Amino acid sequence: MRAEIITIGDELLIGQVVDTNSAWMAQRLNEHGIELYQITSVHDDREHIIKALDEAFGRVDIVLTTGGLGPTKDDITKHVLCDYFGTHLIEDQRVRAHIYDLYKARPDVLNRLTATQWLVPESAEILPNRVGSAPLMIFHKGDRILASMPGVPYEMEIAMEEQILPYIIDKRQKTVSLKDKRPIIHKTLQVTGIAESSLAILLEDFENTMPEGLHLAYLPKDGVIRLRLSSYGALTEDEMQTYFDRLKDLTNTYLVADTDEPLEVIVGRLLKAKGATIATAESCTGGKLASLLNKHPGSSAFYFGSVICYDNSVKEQVLGVSSEMIKAHGVVSEEVVRVMAESVHELLGTDFSIATSGIAGPSGGSDAKPVGTVWIAWATPQGTSAECFHLGKLREQITDRACVKALVGLIKRIK
Amino acid sequence: MRAEIITIGDELLIGQVVDTNSAWMAQRLNEHGIELYQITSVHDDREHIIKALDEAFGRVDIVLTTGGLGPTKDDITKHVLCDYFGTHLIEDQRVRAHIYDLYKARPDVLNRLTATQWLVPESAEILPNRVGSAPLMIFHKGDRILASMPGVPYEMEIAMEEQILPYIIDKRQKTVSLKDKRPIIHKTLQVTGIAESSLAILLEDFENTMPEGLHLAYLPKDGVIRLRLSSYGALTEDEMQTYFDRLKDLTNTYLVADTDEPLEVIVGRLLKAKGATIATAESCTGGKLASLLNKHPGSSAFYFGSVICYDNSVKEQVLGVSSEMIKAHGVVSEEVVRVMAESVHELLGTDFSIATSGIAGPSGGSDAKPVGTVWIAWATPQGTSAECFHLGKLREQITDRACVKALVGLIKRIK
Numbered sequence: 001m002r003a004e005i006i007t008i009g010d011e012l013l014i015g016q017v018v019d020t021n022s023a024w025m026a027q028r029l030n031e032h033g034i035e036l037y038q039i040t041s042v043h044d045d046r047e048h049i050i051k052a053l054d055e056a057f058g059r060v061d062i063v064l065t066t067g068g069l070g071p072t073k074d075d076i077t078k079h080v081l082c083d084y085f086g087t088h089l090i091e092d093q094r095v096r097a098h099i100y101d102l103y104k105a106r107p108d109v110l111n112r113l114t115a116t117q118w119l120v121p122e123s124a125e126i127l128p129n130r131v132g133s134a135p136l137m138i139f140h141k142g143d144r145i146l147a148s149m150p151g152v153p154y155e156m157e158i159a160m161e162e163q164i165l166p167y168i169i170d171k172r173q174k175t176v177s178l179k180d181k182r183p184i185i186h187k188t189l190q191v192t193g194i195a196e197s198s199l200a201i202l203l204e205d206f207e208n209t210m211p212e213g214l215h216l217a218y219l220p221k222d223g224v225i226r227l228r229l230s231s232y233g234a235l236t237e238d239e240m241q242t243y244f245d246r247l248k249d250l251t252n253t254y255l256v257a258d259t260d261e262p263l264e265v266i267v268g269r270l271l272k273a274k275g276a277t278i279a280t281a282e283s284c285t286g287g288k289l290a291s292l293l294n295k296h297p298g299s300s301a302f303y304f305g306s307v308i309c310y311d312n313s314v315k316e317q318v319l320g321v322s323s324e325m326i327k328a329h330g331v332v333s334e335e336v337v338r339v340m341a342e343s344v345h346e347l348l349g350t351d352f353s354i355a356t357s358g359i360a361g362p363s364g365g366s367d368a369k370p371v372g373t374v375w376i377a378w379a380t381p382q383g384t385s386a387e388c389f390h391l392g393k394l395r396e397q398i399t400d401r402a403c404v405k406a407l408v409g410l411i412k413r414i415k
Numbered sequence: 416m417r418a419e420i421i422t423i424g425d426e427l428l429i430g431q432v433v434d435t436n437s438a439w440m441a442q443r444l445n446e447h448g449i450e451l452y453q454i455t456s457v458h459d460d461r462e463h464i465i466k467a468l469d470e471a472f473g474r475v476d477i478v479l480t481t482g483g484l485g486p487t488k489d490d491i492t493k494h495v496l497c498d499y500f501g502t503h504l505i506e507d508q509r510v511r512a513h514i515y516d517l518y519k520a521r522p523d524v525l526n527r528l529t530a531t532q533w534l535v536p537e538s539a540e541i542l543p544n545r546v547g548s549a550p551l552m553i554f555h556k557g558d559r560i561l562a563s564m565p566g567v568p569y570e571m572e573i574a575m576e577e578q579i580l581p582y583i584i585d586k587r588q589k590t591v592s593l594k595d596k597r598p599i600i601h602k603t604l605q606v607t608g609i610a611e612s613s614l615a616i617l618l619e620d621f622e623n624t625m626p627e628g629l630h631l632a633y634l635p636k637d638g639v640i641r642l643r644l645s646s647y648g649a650l651t652e653d654e655m656q657t658y659f660d661r662l663k664d665l666t667n668t669y670l671v672a673d674t675d676e677p678l679e680v681i682v683g684r685l686l687k688a689k690g691a692t693i694a695t696a697e698s699c700t701g702g703k704l705a706s707l708l709n710k711h712p713g714s715s716a717f718y719f720g721s722v723i724c725y726d727n728s729v730k731e732q733v734l735g736v737s738s739e740m741i742k743a744h745g746v747v748s749e750e751v752v753r754v755m756a757e758s759v760h761e762l763l764g765t766d767f768s769i770a771t772s773g774i775a776g777p778s779g780g781s782d783a784k785p786v787g788t789v790w791i792a793w794a795t796p797q798g799t800s801a802e803c804f805h806l807g808k809l810r811e812q813i814t815d816r817a818c819v820k821a822l823v824g825l826i827k828r829i830k
């Protein structure tokens with residue numbers, strides 16, 4: 001069973017909005033064994049949308065669209081779908097009641113444009129949108145279906161989770177033969193400290209002896225390579241595990257994780273298992289590392305807090321780095337970053353801490369310490385250690401990579 | 416002159432990677448008056464890539480592809496393009512020399528897989544990739560061109576900026592008539608405190624009297640609505656400015672900004688103009704606000720640092736919030752957030768500060784203070800003020816919206 005996504009909106013094609021929806025939907029579809037064949041982003045334009053629908057239905061059975069469902073003039077998806085499926089708009093009293101309920105605290109929103117939101121295509125199945133005003137619509141074209149959802153990410157996510165995915169899965173149970181229910185399995189491990197091409201040579205025999213239908217993909221990012229093994233109905237779970245275990249053995253020296261989890265999730269799991277806590281003292285990463293550590297629910301169990309010491313005065317006054325030390329060694333130095341790490345873990349009373357100090361650029365570099373130089377220190381119950389890295393030339397790349405190095409270094413030290 | 420983007424890679428279609436490249440490329444193309452018609456994401460699959468190329472060349476003159484250029488087996492773009500354009504691979508000595516130079520400090524990377532990177536399609540124009548090993552390739556198909564770039568974002572960005580965009584612009588100068596050089600103009604303003612539908616009613620007369628070729632789009636996100644006025648060759652710059660000024664007048668009560676700049680960039684500009692500095696004390700936003708404030712180059716001129724006080728002990732020990740106050744009012748309260756704001760601006764010696772304390776969930780909510788409740792305080796040279804917000808139910812949404820409220824509140828207070 002294959003699906004395609006069509007994302008609708010001029011904002012995607014002028015680059016005003018990054019399409020984060022498609023990746024989220026792709027993950028959920030794959031987890032349920034539905035292969036995503038293509039993602040297409042089109043303008044809020046009648047002919048363009050219709051062309052994309054025709055092409056998608058020529059390839060797959062399930063088409064998911066996002067966007068273009070707002071109450072304003074630029075949103076035309078509902079009208080285009082009406083024409084495409086040969087139907088027209090009627091009032092839906094359930095949707096009307098839902099919208100009245102949704103805006104009961106904000107009666108000013110119940111204006112005549114909002115009233116267009118309870119006009120729905122007569123032939124479509126209408127599913128409730130618990131968190132927004134635009135109803136979810138499912139259209140049928142023979143055996144094939146189209147589901148239309150809002151483009152607002154959290155509305156789309158709740159719609160997919162609670163309505164659209166269960167609908168598709170239920171439909172598949174009823175109509176698809178067993179053969180087509182073969183599992184899609186993806187397993188990912190993460191390695192560091194080896195170049196992509198060297199890794200590929202290391203894995204050459206493994207790759208050459210993989211059975212048909214098994215794929216290995218290399219995804220390098222910020223100094224970590226994710227190695228993804230994918231089976232599209234070729235292997236059972238057990239067979240897949242055997243190949244994955246072999247891959248783990250072969251890459252063992254470089255292995256950071258044997259899951260696709262974000263590094264900060266792995267850190268959180270390791271810290272929680274130890275009942276340990278952590279703080280950060282950040283200069284060049286400027287709070288990015290803190291944000292990662294508290295991004296996920298439950299982080300208050302291990303993450304205490306941070307001192308972001310962007311200006312040297314904060315390093316001196318809050319973290320006790322002496323101005324003499326800064327003069328002698330520079331602010332991007334092993335000496336300073338060690339003091340930062342030790343101070344913040346004493347100040348906040350945590351078991352572990354990480355400190356970063358580097359030159360994120362574009363200015364501030366020198367011959368001795370070019371842009372991209374980053375010192376990272378880790379204070380642990382076993383003592384403090386520090387490393388120096390050279391992380392490229394671009395500001396965002398440098399700070400992203402510094403966070404990866406900081407987390408990888410912590411994982412090694414906790415283990 | 417119209418272009419399309421084809422992004423190539425299984426990782427996009429299983430949701431392992433969010434496609435941030437397309438939005439970046441879309442912006443740059445639009446700035447140069449090149450309309451982006453469609454974005455298509457396809458698998459690392461020969462037939463799929465060829466089908467997408469055929470369809471794209473049926474619609475536009477310029478096709479930009481990203482991805483699939485690595486040295487490993489899963490990367491097939493170069494080979495597929497060779498077949499598609501009827502050419503074959505030859506050694507390119509310039510690319511070879513560049514790769515030797517690129518890896519001179521890491522000779523282990525100069526292995527036989529890396530050596531495949533200096534094999535290039537004979538009929539393609541080869542442009543240097545300053546920061547990576549995969550060369551940029553430009554293929555010709557009659558008057559139309561295809562440019563192939565790596566998928567790694569910073570490699571793509573440098574490739575576009577330094578090689579591909581100048582190439583396309585130069586080609587256009589030579590071949591396109593004046594009529595086709597009509598400007599594409601986008602102008603965006605940002606408003607807050609009004610529902611999308613109410614805003615559309617406010618602007619109904621304006622929209623109904625817009626000339627053909629002028630479009631108005633509504634982009635709501637995190638409590639701010641971006642209003643984008645777009646002209647595809649319909650208006651001169653002056654005419655466009657007149658319409659934009661009218662839009663500003665009409666929305667004046669709700670106006671946050673008359674540019675599409677991120678709010679943190681506006682904050683930085685306002686602070687720098689005053690020679691003022693800022694710090695943050697963050698509980699629920701956990702460093703996200705700090706990261707925003709120091710995201711862009713030059714932020715060290717106004718951003719000093721932050722105390723991320725995720726755990727109450729940090730609020731007490733570093734920011735002097737008394738445990739009695741927390742007991743009496745709760746940690747998510749006006750009292751606590753005011754002390755946080757005032758303490759951090761005294762501790763770090765800044766002119767302004769922002770403090771946040773809220774319930775990001777999923778747990779920790781109560782009837783009196785449900786998940787989504789966020790208190791924000793702003794300390795300014797004129798005194799301290801605080802507001803309470805209810806920002807939804809989802810963790811990431813709550814912290815993103817809290818950052819928007821914090822920045823909007825600061826912009827109002829600086830002005």
